Amino acid sequence: MIKVEKLTKRYAGVTAINNLDFEVEKGEIVGFLGPNGAGKSTTMKILTGYLPATSGSASIAGFDVFEQSIEARKRLGYLPENTPLYTDMRVSEYLRYRANLKGVAGRKVRQAVGDVLELCNLREVEHKLIGALSKGYRQRVGLADALVHDPALLILDEPTIGLDPNQIRQVRELIKNLGGKRTVLISTHILPEVEIMCSRVIVIHKGKIRASDTAENLLKNQRTAGSMRIEAKVGNDNATADLLKLPGVKDVVAEKDGDYTLFQVRLEANTDPSEEVMNLAMTRHWGVRELTRRRTTLEDVFVELTHADS
Known part of the structure; x- marks a missing residue:
């Protein structure tokens, strides 16, 4: 589903990511981990078409994210760390608007919006203004937006940031239920969540991949201290x-x-x-x-x- 080869991004005097190589298979939920400044957000922005790479290649579902950007993005749902929402729109109105922007066929918009309202537990607030919603509900609206065009791949950047424990549990269960049918690449600092949700973990540090394996194998094979x-x-x-x-x-x-x-x-x-x-x-x-x-x-x-x- 995701294939990255020799991916490099340089800014003025700074190499954000350096020769990254990794793959994410269809149906996997993969945790993408690293400290602040490690290169996670840069990699995600390149995969989602928000940022060009200096060199290397990246593809989604076989489509090059640089040469075939529109086709790649049709298969991608993206939830950034700070969810950009139109706070003066009602939830269902906003999701209909986003579905149309993402090319959902006119007859299918109503069904698509209904599906994500159910999936993300938003029925009780579908007629409310987004600006009146709690942080947890806004995060769910952002996730519904990422899902409304039924993408094969979800890229989630800190999806539980700022949520209370109950909201974190709800979002975690939702993400777990998405695995299998959809591929999920998730960046988070909440490491216990990664152990629960993810089938595999990629650790990036100083722009390079340090490890890529299941959490269980990392615990067994790395020289880690108890x-x-x-x-x-x-x-x-x-x-x-x-x-x-x-x-x-x-x-x-x-x-x-x-x-x-x-x-x-x-x-x-x-x-x-x-x-x-x-x-x-x-x-x-x-x-x-x-x-x-x-x-x-x-x-x-x-x-x-x-x-x-x-």
Whole structure:
């Protein structure tokens, strides 16, 4: 559905993306991740026809986004981070207007608008002015706009930004239900959402692809660190130095909490020194009130990949 080869974009003195190569297959929901300034938005703007590339190629459903831009965009629905809506129009009026602009045949406009009103749970506000809607409803109107011409591909840039937890859950379920029939490329900073929604993850950093795999495989294969939390009375012992000597311990941060010290311990990948910590505590007669091992998360993978020097 998406094919990108040697895609490069340079501004004056700055290379935003450099020789990107990736593909997104039909029916996939792919998370496109990276820190601010990594090149995510630049890549999305090129794919959606808002920005030309310096070199390389990109295609959507086999249509070149530069040479066959209109055909490519017919198959694309785009929800930008800040959804541009006409706030003085009513929801259904706006969606009819957008359907006509996107070339939906006259007889099919009513059906298309009705379908996205149902899909995005907008029936109860279809006659309201967009300017009177909450942030959550406006985001759903933007998503309905992206879907009204029944595109094969959706590109979503931070679709849950500014939403409350209930609204995030609703949008997440909607996006999950779109997978299979439609291909979805989604950029977001909410990494737990990516683990729930996405079949695959692409991580970009400093304009280059750092990883492309399922979240499960990234957690297994990357040299990512887990962590451990320890709360203990350690007296006058130099407990930080003692913990750093244990196998698998990468870093220790200590913070006092009355008579107790709270230790945040970063671990090497695939290690669990819990037994060694307890043995050390018993030997030194520390009073331990908590010892918690936290599993490696996609956030850990993200931090490792985007803090790499190369």
